[in-house]
Amino acid sequence: MLPPTTVVVPLLFGSVAIGSGAAILAWRERPNPGATPLVWLLGGQSVWATCIIFSLSAESVSGTLTWTKLGWIGVMIVPVAWILFALEYTGRDQYITRRNVALLSVVPVLTVCLAVTEQYHGLLYVRAAGVTADGAVVAEQGGVWYGVAAAYTYLLGVLGIVPILGLVSSRATAFRGQSAALLVGITTPWATNVLYNAGALPSAGIDPTPIAFAVSGVAYLGAIRRFRMFGANPAPTWRAKEFLFDHIHEGAIVVDGHDTIVEINQTGAAILGVDADRALGASASELLPVSGPIQADGGRDFLTVGTESTSQSYDVTMTELTDRRDHTLGYVFTLHNVTRYLQQQQRLKVLNRVLRHNIRTEANIIQGYAERTADETAKTIKRRTMRIVELSEKGRDAIDLFEDAVGEWNQSSLDSLVGDCLAGARDAFPDVAFELDRPTEDAPVPDGAAVVVNNLIENAAVHNVGSDRRVSVSAWVEGDQAVVQITDNGPGIDEYELDILDSGTETPLRHGSGLGLWLVKWGTETIGGSVDFEPAEPTGTIATVTVPLSGSDGRTPAPRDG
Amino acid sequence: MASKTNDPAAHADDIVSRRGEVSASLAHACSRIKDVLTYSSAYLVFIAMVEVLTVHVVLSLPLSPAPVVVGLVTFSVYAGDRIADAEGDALSTPERSAFVTRHREALSLLTAGAYGVAIALAITGGPVALAITLLPGGFWILYASDWFPTLGRRFKRLKQVLVVNSAMVASAWAIAVVGLPLAFAEAAITPLSGVVFVYFLVDTFVNTEIPNVRDVEADAADGVSTLPVVFGIRRTRHALYGLDLFLVAFVVLTLAFGPLTVALAGAILVGLGYALVLAWFVGRTNAPGRLAIAGESKHLVVFALLLVSTAGL
Incomplete structure (x- = not known):
């Protein structure tokens, strides 16, 4: 039976009760990250404390020494379980392989073996050092391997604290609370163990470290129940960051302040044609042959990789990484494949040339031949030819819109934009009465809005076939938006046309009558605005265009679809 | 105008109403306690x-x-x-x-x-x-x-394996019930303790299979092989009869040739008679939950008889 020793003994019993109870709770939390290693940790602590109790209650010296030796099983389970717990709980479970666990277990297994066979070598000796006043045999331990085991235990203890410390600085308050509880749980036994080994604790020669682990048990229970350690687990955040970095379609390269690549994802390595592992540590400027200087935060340039027929072009973005004091830590380069976009650009340029020059030239030749005759047929030919020219000009406008859509819009004054549009319309449609209500407050707008307003005015004038043809244009500023409203007294826009416009596409059997309304739709989309049609009283249409005001630098970033 | 509180009839109604509330509260509290004892397995x-x-009484520990x-x-x-x-x-x-x-x-x-x-x-x-x-x-x-x-x-979960599941449960509890008092007393294993162990082993097996009759559909859906799932309820009842009768024979034999005393054998045999009656109800009652509790309660009967016969209480 146990001798009535110090208060340490009942505390040891308490540590077993708490440790084993907490182990059961942790067991029930499997397979949540960290639960299984926590079971081992608390189990190891309970074994340790139990062996101390049995060594104290042993009725012979040999019994005391046997239980002290067996206690090493629990002693050495704890640090391994702790490091595995810290890794798994913080989402670094990729390091928890069978091989790594086996490697981590080498020193503990050797320690237990050396403890059990200590009488043959003395590398880790366990011997009776005396008897307490209560009659309990006190065991003394030491030897070369004792120092190795202690150093190894402390090393794993510190290594395990490092990832947990990362949670303390987490932005998520719940994780900070959890990790603070865990830190209390783990630092208490380590500190107790250091003080015990330094002889600074009055524990009558009994190692009180397992008792301190009871504090750990309470802290873990608190972390489990109060902070919902396994309910709100930070493991996915770490893995998510890794997953995103590895699996995004863009190449991503992290460069430190010394031009050295410190991280690169598989896509980035594939783009640069290098092995990801070998690229680490290489010079960034050698691997990223971007012509011209790269500007931080949004500066762009194109990187072309490969031969002409199979070359791929990448939009390179460099983002500066800074610490909390705004000191530069490094840069993240992202490589976005823009090959198809550049090919599209080339095709648009060819189409632009065809529409701008070739169709007009051919139309002029046809008109020249038509003028040689003076009958009604010639007039029809000339009118129809002009229609072809107008269509080609609208097609050209559309191409201009698409080209500008991937760049940045220049700005125009709202007042001058509506004034210019109306002046052009008055020249083109002298039979229509135009009215302009200028904005009381002028503001900069993207000049792409001119295409929209021009087409709406033209649409209002050209389809207005009555004797009293009127088109009124009014513009004003509403907050950070400019509004242009075009009202006519014509027959109104056919619902069929608006339906097609809403559907966003045409088919050979279902199509509109021209390009004008499409230009209005595409134009408002590319400048980030909107257009709304409603019937006017008694007849006609009210078209309302809303466009965002340009930025203070006078340029509006165009929406990009990549 | 008389106030309501001075109205004797109203006062009596009030008392009756309060008595009704108190009895309803008591009934509710009793119901809650019964739920806690039953559903949490506290009984x-x-x-x-x-x-x-x-075991303490039988082995004089x-x-x-x-x-x-x-x-x-x-x-x-x-x-x-x-x-x-x-x-x-x-x-x-x-x-x-x-x-x-x-x-x-x-x-x-x-x-x-x-x-x-x-x-x-x-x-x-x-x-x-x-x-x-x-x-x-x-x-x-x-x-x-x-x-x-x-x-x-x-x-696979041993719970799903026929006979092994109940045998495992019975073994664990028989070892705990008989072994723990012996371990605490640092007493040696005797023939009498062996007899007590066999009794608790078989008896716990029987008591494990009784609730399996109620759970037959759920166990079948969960892939758990129990006697009712595999052999049906009628054959399970026969198996339980057989196990109880085996225990009766075992007790009689150990009384005749072994260390069992008459008082202990008598208490156990009364308990087994009670168990045989319960086995008859297996699959024939609309309250299978109560049958399971009644099966476990047999030990109260045996303990009470033991106290009466050995301690003279």
């Missing part, structure tokens, strides 16, 4: 402690923490099992499943704490007592938890 704790006390340890472990394992199977039990025992689900957090903490305290108490009995205390928990991991199948395809 099993009491019966398990009585079983251990029976000094009183030890063994009954408390067994009680704590019983609560931890049974309530823990009900937490783990709460979803599956919704089919066979919906009220119990709802109770466990509603109090899952509290039950979880209590069961873990109970086992922790049981282990700490068992340490005072030495390594053998500790090992016996860990046995039901270890068996439960092999029996019911989903950990065992994760070891490989050939491993």
